[in-house]
Amino acid sequence: MLDTQVKNELMTIVDTGRYLDRPEELACYAYDAFVVEALPDAVIFPETTQEVSDIVKIASRYKVPVTCRGAGTSVCGAPIPLRHGIVICFSKMDKIIDVNTRDRYIIVQPGVVNVDVQKALAPFGFFYPPDPGSMNTATIGGNMAMNAGGPRCLKYGVTIDYVLGMEVVLASGDIIRFGSKNIKDVTGYKLSSLFCGSEGTLGIITEAILKVRPLPETVKTLMVTFDDLDNTAKAVTDIIGSGIIPVAMELMDKLTLNTIEDVANLGLDREAQGSLLIEIDGVKEACEREMTLIIEKVKENGAIHVQEAKSEVERERLWTARRSAYGVFAKLAPDIVSEDVTVPVSKVPAMIRKIIEITEKYGLKVGVLAHAGDGNMHPMIPANKADKEEWQRVERAFDEIFQAAAALDGTLSGEHGIGLAKSDYLPLVMNKQTIDFMKKIKQAVDPDGILNPGKFV
Amino acid sequence: MKKKTPQNCGKCGLCLNVCPVYKVLKEEPASPRAKLQLIKAYENDTLSSSPLLKEIMSKCLMCGSCTTNCPSGIDHYSTFMEMRRKMVEDQGETPAIKSLTYLLAREYRLKFGAGLARTGQKFVPDLFARNYKLGNIPLKNFPTLNATPFRKAHDVIIHPDKKPVGKVVYFTGCATNYLYDDTGVATIGILKHMGYEILIPRDQTCCAIPLLFHGAADRASKNITTNINALKGHDVDAIIVDCSTCGEALTNEYPRFIEQQGQNPSEANAIAEKVMNILSFIDQQFDRLEFDPNITEKLSVTYHAPCHTKNNFNAHIIVERLIERLPFVDYKRAVDADECCGGGGTFFYEYPEVSKKMVDKKIENAKAVNASQWLTDCPVCRMNLAGNLDTDDPLKVLHPVTLIYSALKDI
Ligand SMILES: Cc1cc2nc3c(=O)[nH]c(=O)nc-3n(C[C@H](O)[C@H](O)[C@H](O)COP(=O)(O)OP(=O)(O)OC[C@H]3O[C@@H](n4cnc5c(N)ncnc54)[C@H](O)[C@@H]3O)c2cc1C
Ligand code: SF4
Ligand code: SF4
Numbered sequence: 059m060l061d062t063q064v065k066n067e068l069m070t071i072v073d074t075g076r077y078l079d080r081p082e083e084l085a086c087y088a089y090d091a092f093v094v095e096a097l098p099d100a101v102i103f104p105e106t107t108q109e110v111s112d113i114v115k116i117a118s119r120y121k122v123p124v125t126c127r128g129a130g131t132s133v134c135g136a137p138i139p140l141r142h143g144i145v146i147c148f149s150k151m152d153k154i155i156d157v158n159t160r161d162r163y164i165i166v167q168p169g170v171v172n173v174d175v176q177k178a179l180a181p182f183g184f185f186y187p188p189d190p191g192s193m194n195t196a197t198i199g200g201n202m203a204m205n206a207g208g209p210r211c212l213k214y215g216v217t218i219d220y221v222l223g224m225e226v227v228l229a230s231g232d233i234i235r236f237g238s239k240n241i242k243d244v245t246g247y248k249l250s251s252l253f254c255g256s257e258g259t260l261g262i263i264t265e266a267i268l269k270v271r272p273l274p275e276t277v278k279t280l281m282v283t284f285d286d287l288d289n290t291a292k293a294v295t296d297i298i299g300s301g302i303i304p305v306a307m308e309l310m311d312k313l314t315l316n317t318i319e320d321v322a323n324l325g326l327d328r329e330a331q332g333s334l335l336i337e338i339d340g341v342k343e344a345c346e347r348e349m350t351l352i353i354e355k356v357k358e359n360g361a362i363h364v365q366e367a368k369s370e371v372e373r374e375r376l377w378t379a380r381r382s383a384y385g386v387f388a389k390l391a392p393d394i395v396s397e398d399v400t401v402p403v404s405k406v407p408a409m410i411r412k413i414i415e416i417t418e419k420y421g422l423k424v425g426v427l428a429h430a431g432d433g434n435m436h437p438m439i440p441a442n443k444a445d446k447e448e449w450q451r452v453e454r455a456f457d458e459i460f461q462a463a464a465a466l467d468g469t470l471s472g473e474h475g476i477g478l479a480k481s482d483y484l485p486l487v488m489n490k491q492t493i494d495f496m497k498k499i500k501q502a503v504d505p506d507g508i509l510n511p512g513k514f515v
Numbered sequence: 516m517k518k519k520t521p522q523n524c525g526k527c528g529l530c531l532n533v534c535p536v537y538k539v540l541k542e543e544p545a546s547p548r549a550k551l552q553l554i555k556a557y558e559n560d561t562l563s564s565s566p567l568l569k570e571i572m573s574k575c576l577m578c579g580s581c582t583t584n585c586p587s588g589i590d591h592y593s594t595f596m597e598m599r600r601k602m603v604e605d606q607g608e609t610p611a612i613k614s615l616t617y618l619l620a621r622e623y624r625l626k627f628g629a630g631l632a633r634t635g636q637k638f639v640p641d642l643f644a645r646n647y648k649l650g651n652i653p654l655k656n657f658p659t660l661n662a663t664p665f666r667k668a669h670d671v672i673i674h675p676d677k678k679p680v681g682k683v684v685y686f687t688g689c690a691t692n693y694l695y696d697d698t699g700v701a702t703i704g705i706l707k708h709m710g711y712e713i714l715i716p717r718d719q720t721c722c723a724i725p726l727l728f729h730g731a732a733d734r735a736s737k738n739i740t741t742n743i744n745a746l747k748g749h750d751v752d753a754i755i756v757d758c759s760t761c762g763e764a765l766t767n768e769y770p771r772f773i774e775q776q777g778q779n780p781s782e783a784n785a786i787a788e789k790v791m792n793i794l795s796f797i798d799q800q801f802d803r804l805e806f807d808p809n810i811t812e813k814l815s816v817t818y819h820a821p822c823h824t825k826n827n828f829n830a831h832i833i834v835e836r837l838i839e840r841l842p843f844v845d846y847k848r849a850v851d852a853d854e855c856c857g858g859g860g861t862f863f864y865e866y867p868e869v870s871k872k873m874v875d876k877k878i879e880n881a882k883a884v885n886a887s888q889w890l891t892d893c894p895v896c897r898m899n900l901a902g903n904l905d906t907d908d909p910l911k912v913l914h915p916v917t918l919i920y921s922a923l924k925d926i
Binding site: 078080081082083085086087089090091103129130131147149150152169171173192194195196321322382384385386387388389391392393394 | 522523524525526527528529531532533541542543544546549552553556562565567568571585586587588589
């Protein structure tokens with residue numbers, strides 16, 4: 059419970075319906091899709107920037123922790139209020155403020171769901187490229203705070219590549235605005251890189267100007283299966299190496315394919331050891347040429363089955379399969395750990411071999427899934443946290459997977475972020491001075507450490 | 516595949532934006548994910564029962580969208596039903612819902628209640644009726660009750676219009692029996708036209724779904740037994756329902772319920788196998804329909820897919836296809852044709868402000884396509900949609916069978 063004084067002050071900003079603090083309600087804000095949980099003392103739903111600023115001013119005065127939340131789809135514990143305090147939930151601050159396809163931008167409040175941005179743009183023939191697997195639920199604020207990526211980011215880049223401007227409420231309650239509606243803008247520091255990916259530890263995003271793109275003329279989608287996982291990975295390296303940059307290149311291994319098929323009955327090849335879902339887009343003629351080249355490359359690597367999606371329905375079916383991977387794995391055991399170490403694409407085959415070697419060593423089940431074109435691995439390990447012995451093996455396996463990735467010039471996370479899941483591993487990929495530098499930034503912007511405390515900085 | 520329990524929820528959140536209640540309220544406690552976490556906490560004794568917990572559990576349309584979209588295969592539907600039962604056990608039920616479940620539990624009470632309500636309706640002063648609302652629906656927009664309950668007005672056995680091709684049982688449900696006899700008349704008319712002999716067992720009663728939703732398991736049990744006895748052992752091609760909620764009860768809930776009670780589910784299973792939605796039945800034998808050649812003008816029609824059609828029978832695709840196949844129809848799909856209308860059993864009554872937001876959006880989008888008929892195959896959706904349109908609105912809400920029946924050639 060918050061101090062009565064603090065509560066009373068907060069209640070002058072929002073009405074009762076936008077302030078929750080009964081135990082049943084708080085329990086609903088203790089989790090995300092990660093395994094650690096912690097209860098907030100209050101949940102508050104602002105609708106305007108001014109309200110956010112007023113809330114933070116109070117929190118700052120009383121030094122109450124503030125943790126932002128979008129839809130709570132983070133898989134690393136980023137929105138978990140580890141030190142309790144206030145959760146500011148943006149789900150009701152969800153207006154699309156301006157759609158301007160002539161100048162190629164859209165302005166939104168942080169609680170707008172990614173898919174609603176796509177829906178607002180589609181009638182104009184435009185889209186917003188970042189497409190996390192959680193796009194039907196996750197918010198733009200959450201996407202920005204996590205610098206989210208998705209399958210098609212291989213070609214188009216991640217969230218930060220689409221941020222033109224932002225409005226941010228600082229830990230003091232001050233409101234700052236930077237960037238503009240211009241595609242080119244080098245006025246001052248590029249502050250968006252500071253806040254994008256800061257996981258809510260540096261400032262609170264209250265508005266965003268996002269760059270949008272015209273929808274491509276043609277999209278082609280291909281499902282390729284292999285009887286060998288190593289060859290599957292090599293095909294990825296070969297295709298990228300030949301100079302083609304597909305929109306997406308999703309790798310799934312046998313266990314993943316079968317687990318999805320068990321649930322969704324989509325007609326996936328159960329015998330394949332590995333598969334690639336490849337999508338290209340652009341001008342029709344260029345797509346056709348690229349497609350021929352891709353098919354050549356996968357055949358050189360021993361592809362056994364190559365199937366092109368004949369219709370939008372078929373394409374959707376293939377993507378549904380890919381998108382449901384995480385969820386279907388969750389059904390295999392009470393808990394699921396999915397990390398997303400990333401390596402340079404030429405190291406993909408080596409990394410996959412490592413993942414399999416390590417999980418075998420610890421006697422764990424693993425589904426290998428990857429946004430393979432950009433080297434972003436998604437090994438998923440179903441396990442039971444309550445089983446202490448098994449959980450220890452899971453932790454040890456991930457220790458080694460992180461080390462293996464670092465040794466291959468890789469990094470801890472390609473898109474899921476650090477959150478609670480990976481903060482201990484930072485020294486693997488950053489020296490002490492670098493970590494200290496991040497701490498200095500945090501100190502400077504949030505001297506009392508009230509924003510999302512207990513996380514990686 | 517065996518359905519999964521709350522323990523298997525990966526908390527991925529993919530069910531949030533398919534939940535009609537979450538989409539309106541935008542609060543986690545309204546979401547399916549939260550309900551599962553709370554149920555888990557309640558079962559692990561880390562959260563105790565409370566009026567608020569009960570309220571959170573009942574702020575749900577029992578529409579099944581979460582189950583349909585959950586990649587982990589969680590069976591929300593049964594999990595919620597069981598939790599609702601426990602909540603009623605712990606916390607009791609509100610007087611209004613109590614009297615509803617009391618009425619639905621016994622056919623004679625329903626008849627009695629219907630009689631009272633009918634006289635009531637006549638005597639309610641106009642001004643009062645205009646201003647008074649039940650849930651989000653103004654009283655004056657409520658359907659009037661059938662002059663005679665449908666089953667009373669019809670024979671137990673009805674013969675086809677032409678050479679018989681088969682035999683079906685018709686489970687009418689409460690809505691057709693008491694409120695919407697036009698649906699029943701059309702269903703019978705179409706079946707006769709197709710060449711079916713129809714058996715309408717006298718002693719059928721409410722399917723019990725409203726009772727199960729409100730945790731009245733003991734009352735539900737009696738209804739279920741009565742219906743199984745009424746429906747079992749007939750040598751027929753199908754057991755026809757005109758309401759997908761009744762259909763869902765007969766196909767899924769009955770066998771499960773019987774099994775839970777430790778009884779042999781073989782009779783319930785045999786019934787479940789024969790249950791068929793009238794619209795799917797028509798779609799399968801579309802060639803048996805002969806339309807009136809004098810109808811030359813096309814009617815513009817739109818459709819609202821009830822959640823229980825969508826999520827339990829997955830039949831909304833079939834219904835839309837059927838509507839499109841009708842030669843006299845110009846089908847205009849509304850952008851949100853398969854979104855929930857917020858009616859959901861007694862949801863419109865318990866949470867009118869949430870329900871109202873949903874239905875207003877539906878109406879706006881349905882009007883945008885300029886149709887004159889708004890078809891829907893669920894009586895509660897019909898009551899909710901029509902109830903929120905002005906009585907003199909040109910857009911009319913009907914069960915698809917009524918439209919089909921009106922266009923059949925006399926034979
Ligand atoms: C099935 C599934 C698939 C996924 N696929 C992908 C994927 O393909 N790519 C990917 O990158 N991620 C993926 N994720 C992870 C997750 O969906 C993303 O990180 C997403 O961006 C989180 O958005 P959210 O709205 O749920 O934010 P939350 O989880 O609520 O919060 C995430 C972080 O953002 C902060 N935050 C939220 N709003 C604000 C704000 N307004 N201002 C400041 N900080 C804020 C929170 O404090 C927290 O630290 C997936 C998750 C799931 C469950
Ligand atoms: S979609 Fe299924 S697994 Fe995901 S949060 Fe909802 S119930 Fe849990
Ligand atoms: S049954 Fe419908 S209303 Fe209830 S939680 Fe699931 S999706 Fe939401």
